[in-house]
Amino acid sequence: MTCNDYELLLDQYLSDGLSEVEQTIFEGHLNTCASCRFKLTVLQDSRSLDEDSEVPASFTSAWQQRIKEEANPVKQGNKLIRWLSVAAVMVLLIGGTYLTGLGRRYATVSSEPTAATGYGMSAPAGSQPMMEEAKMSMRSVGDMAEAAPASAQAKSPEKIIRTVSMELSTRTFDEDRETIKTLVTQAGGRIEQSRLYTLGSNLRRQEMTLRVPSNQLDSITSSIKSVGRMVYFTESAEDVSERYADTANRLKTQQTKMERLQALLAKAESVEDLITLENSISDTQYELDRLTGQLHGMDSKVDYATLALTLNELGPIDTSKDQEESLLERIKNGMSAAFTEFTYVMSDLVVFLFVALPYILALILVIILIRLLIKRRKNK
Numbered sequence: 001m002t003c004n005d006y007e008l009l010l011d012q013y014l015s016d017g018l019s020e021v022e023q024t025i026f027e028g029h030l031n032t033c034a035s036c037r038f039k040l041t042v043l044q045d046s047r048s049l050d051e052d053s054e055v056p057a058s059f060t061s062a063w064q065q066r067i068k069e070e071a072n073p074v075k076q077g078n079k080l081i082r083w084l085s086v087a088a089v090m091v092l093l094i095g096g097t098y099l100t101g102l103g104r105r106y107a108t109v110s111s112e113p114t115a116a117t118g119y120g121m122s123a124p125a126g127s128q129p130m131m132e133e134a135k136m137s138m139r140s141v142g143d144m145a146e147a148a149p150a151s152a153q154a155k156s157p158e159k160i161i162r163t164v165s166m167e168l169s170t171r172t173f174d175e176d177r178e179t180i181k182t183l184v185t186q187a188g189g190r191i192e193q194s195r196l197y198t199l200g201s202n203l204r205r206q207e208m209t210l211r212v213p214s215n216q217l218d219s220i221t222s223s224i225k226s227v228g229r230m231v232y233f234t235e236s237a238e239d240v241s242e243r244y245a246d247t248a249n250r251l252k253t254q255q256t257k258m259e260r261l262q263a264l265l266a267k268a269e270s271v272e273d274l275i276t277l278e279n280s281i282s283d284t285q286y287e288l289d290r291l292t293g294q295l296h297g298m299d300s301k302v303d304y305a306t307l308a309l310t311l312n313e314l315g316p317i318d319t320s321k322d323q324e325e326s327l328l329e330r331i332k333n334g335m336s337a338a339f340t341e342f343t344y345v346m347s348d349l350v351v352f353l354f355v356a357l358p359y360i361l362a363l364i365l366v367i368i369l370i371r372l373l374i375k376r377r378k379n380k
Contacts, residue, residue, distance in 0.1 A: 005029075006036045014043065159298060161238040162214055162305040164221055170228030173313035177206055180309065183223050187216045189304070202344075203313045210307040217305040224309070231312070244298050251291040258284045315340075 006029055012018050013026055030037050170176045184191065189212035197205040212220050261284060265277045
């Protein structure tokens with residue numbers, strides 16, 4: 001008999017449930033195994049204690065406390081797992097809701113800038129006699145340009161390019177935007193460029209580049225300042241009188257040059273002279289167009305000032321930036337803003353749940369299958 005067999009038969013031995021043969025074998029093992037004899041002695045002493053003496057109350061309470069302490073780690077472990085599961089679900093819901101509303105918060109509309117390109121021309125060499133005469137004509141034209149009196153530039157009217165930049169904040173966005181457009185249109189101005197942005201919480205920002213008559217710029221800016229609340233205002237003036245006069249003189253020089261080239265073209269006899277003069281006329285015409293375009297551009301900027309305007313929409317909680325409010329109005333606007341934001345968050349949460357629903361169902365199915373497999377293995 002082994003010690004394992006002895007432990008299996010120990011209870012039956014104490015309750016006299018063994019047969020004579022089993023009892024003989026059992027007692028024979030006791031005679032040879034000191035460890036098994038010790039276990040039998042301890043068990044017999046414990047039973048005699050239960051039968052003959054009364055268990056102290058302190059022993060009972062200590063025993064119960066020990067059982068509770070041994071059971072607590074299991075319970076605490078279960079609570080920890082439960083709280084971690086709840087935290088993971090909350091992180092998933094909050095993160096998914098935030099990502100769902102991310103596009104709504106930062107969606108913007110922008111336009112791409114355009115670029116202008118230029119080109120150049122070159123003229124080949126011409127015949128010697130006609131080129132000499134053309135060079136003499138060009139020298140005389142240059143001398144005429146250098147001999148132009150400086151007083152002619154001084155007598156020319158001043159050319160001032162005015163530019164204004166301003167930013168406004170308002171809670172009546174649509175109404176104030178239409179008011180600004182009406183003011184500009186009535187003054188004879190126009191909207192050169194307009195950009196509308198959608199910011200967080202569906203608030204909007206309008207950026208407009210306006211061109212208004214320079215002689216009415218002050219009155220228009222004064223009227224626009226009364227719309228909403230002005231955040232900042234800057235104004236600059238660039239004097240381009242000298243550049244304008246210099247460009248105008250160079251244009252006159254090129255016009256005189258063109259007249260002389262056309263006169264020489266009428267006298268040309270050879271094909272080579274014709275080609276040379278036509279190339280020179282082509283270059284001169286290009287220069288005339290370029291200088292004329294510069295003058296027209298400066299005239300446009302001088303006659304129509306540039307007004308860069310930014311209009312920001314304020315939410316209910318930011319209306320104190322637009323005007324002074326009482327405590328009740330601030331509370332009312334704050335509650336309105338909180339309710340609006342809560343509505344957005346709930347809508348984002350619903351959208352996220354519908355998007356994640358197939359994945360959640362698949363995960364639940366996998367968990368159920370795993371638990372069924374574990375249960376079957378335990379039953380086996």
